[in-house]
Amino acid sequence: MLLAHRVPMCRQRIDHDEWERHGGAALGDRAEWSDRACGMAALRMILLAYGQEPPSLTELVQLGVEKGALTERGWLHAGIASLAEVYGVPGRAEPVPAEELIDRLKTAPLIISVTEKFPEDGRKGGHLVVAHGFDPGAGTDPLILFRDPSGWGQENDRVPLSRLSASYSGRAITFPTVTRTIAVLGEMLELGETAAEEHQAVGRMVGEGGIDKLIVVGNSPNVVQLTAGALAGGVPEVARVADNHTAAAYLETIVRPGDKVLLKASRGGELWQIAQELFGQPITGH
Template sequence: MIRMTLADVADAVGGVLDLARSDTRDTIVSGMVDTDSRLIGPGDVFVAKPGDVTDGHLFVPAAVEAGAALALVEHHVDAEISQIVVPDVVQALADLARTVVARAREIGDLRVVGITGSNGKTTTKNLVQRILQDEGETVAPRNSFNNDVGAPLTMLRVGEGTRFLVSEFGADTGGMIARLAGLVTPDIGAVLMVGLAHAGGFGGIEATQRAKTELVQAIRPGGIAVLNIDDPRVAAMAEVAAERGVTVRWFGRGPGAEVRAEDVEVSAAGTTSTIVVTDGSGERRMPLHLQVLGEHHVMNALAAIAITRELGVDPEDAIARLATVQIAERWRMQPLGSERVRIINDAYNASPDSMSAALRTLAQITEPGQRKVAVLGAMSELGEAAGEEHDRVGLQAVRLRIERIVVVGRDARRLFLAAIGEGSWDGEAVFFETSDEAYDYLMTELRDGDRVLVKSSNSAGLRHLGDRLGESFS
């Protein structure tokens, strides 16, 4: 966090400052801000957030023991630490983040990037971070910190020397992206795609489109919207950008994209393509090799190149840096195991689009003589579309000639039934209630040369099954 006095922090969050004996209103704080007392260090700010299971106020003494300089609380805690009492610490987090980013803009040349989309946000954020970190101090979310708590915590890591803030904006309801992006008014906003992820919470794909459009509406006038030309729902956001005086830059596979990919090829060694960048002087063609598995990650790379190009990074330099990225993120197309039995653990998130892309990747990286094995769990938050979309995945798995389809969890049973109905019988498709049962089966079933995809939503918990299999076959 940038340097602020205790009085400044209190003013920013609209709270009542309760000083410890050794502090004054002019005492400076500049440490990290966090809601987890285990991550607090000397000089940090602890946010005592009430939760569903426990209450952060109970951990203020632990934060003091760790050296915290300030606590944001909703009621006074008996502890020797300066406290700012606010009605709602989550709102206080947002208010403090807004102030910190605004001051950082005044102090230096901070540029803010916002990224949203139904799929690919975290991967694209990581790719953008990798490119920008060679240009200057870059702050980006840990893991998928993209909600009402995680996004402000990321913003609060901005310091006086930060050149780039990369924010990832997720949402499960309308208005959430507008609220979070409104804290920083991005210079560049990128929308990757509009799909069925979280569609149940939004109430349908049209509502999802409106929610993602909120990022374009939050871009500061004179800023830049980086949009996927291949997705009609994203492309339609260009009208909103024009109304706000925001310039549009296009990425994608189709004609008209200023950053596009051609000749995409996928193998177990990664993904190769030719990147074509168009500007006023013509076209530049450059080879890209991604170690990250999956054809769909080419789109994320295109978005990252388009974003960073607007920040002054030559696309050739961006491509060279992308080639060093080995995995998108833990549990996202993460190779585990060994060449004998390769496990691809992609079980952190799942939507119909990402499930389809992962299955296609499994088919593409499996060579003759090797078996394709898909270990699949439920896709969450699809609302009324859940049954139909699980059916679709089961049908696709069969049509891709996946030799073993292992379905885990009661919420995914319809996927199994769809595979059976499409002709995957005689042991080709099996169903298990629990991950332990699936693990026991796979340990007897898997053989040399198998390529195994583990894919589900986070709530299904198959990422741990993927880790377990990876360790067993390492």
């Protein structure tokens, strides 16, 4: 089953207007700095993934230079980790063997040092990308999902672990467990003629409330309306299951450490059974 953290894409090519607006010309040529901005673009993606409001890429480059995070050999991992902490996301520069990447990606995205375009000619490191998930597939060589801020990365977003390992330096910047909020909702009973409208409204509210994943339980017309409202409201992931037992089984396959799971429906939906099943308690109700 594919696992992916939500990480928005940021390009390392710096927009001309942004460069001028924030005084980037004081650093030199915009095109040259765009070629060197992978570390700050990767940092910006991480900050967005953790719900922060980062400054522009130009401002991050300026700050990185000011704080000594850039050397002739490239961006210092420890420097990027320190900058992340300035914006409320603790980071740590450390070695992470390729064989440990899958386990690390189960709980958080990573900034990893690879060679651009993942060549297999012995070159290692020199370019920073964000690894944000994996797809185990059916074989023995899982795919690593990544956000690459280079031009090539705009059309490529996954690579076999074996190919990544060939150009991976073994060094990464790690971050805390990503906390997701998963809502499990059932039908609201006894609403009368406004039931369809109210269920759609609740679905839209889920999207507005920043819920990461919604699981809707049941097959009634009202549940269908709730699902439609959630999709219209922009909930990133919506799944519909037939009953409480199926919901509990599905949750067991997707819940990760740090996740928050919210259960809510009319009492007649007996959604407490889902929690009981997850915690191995006796199932009560009918």
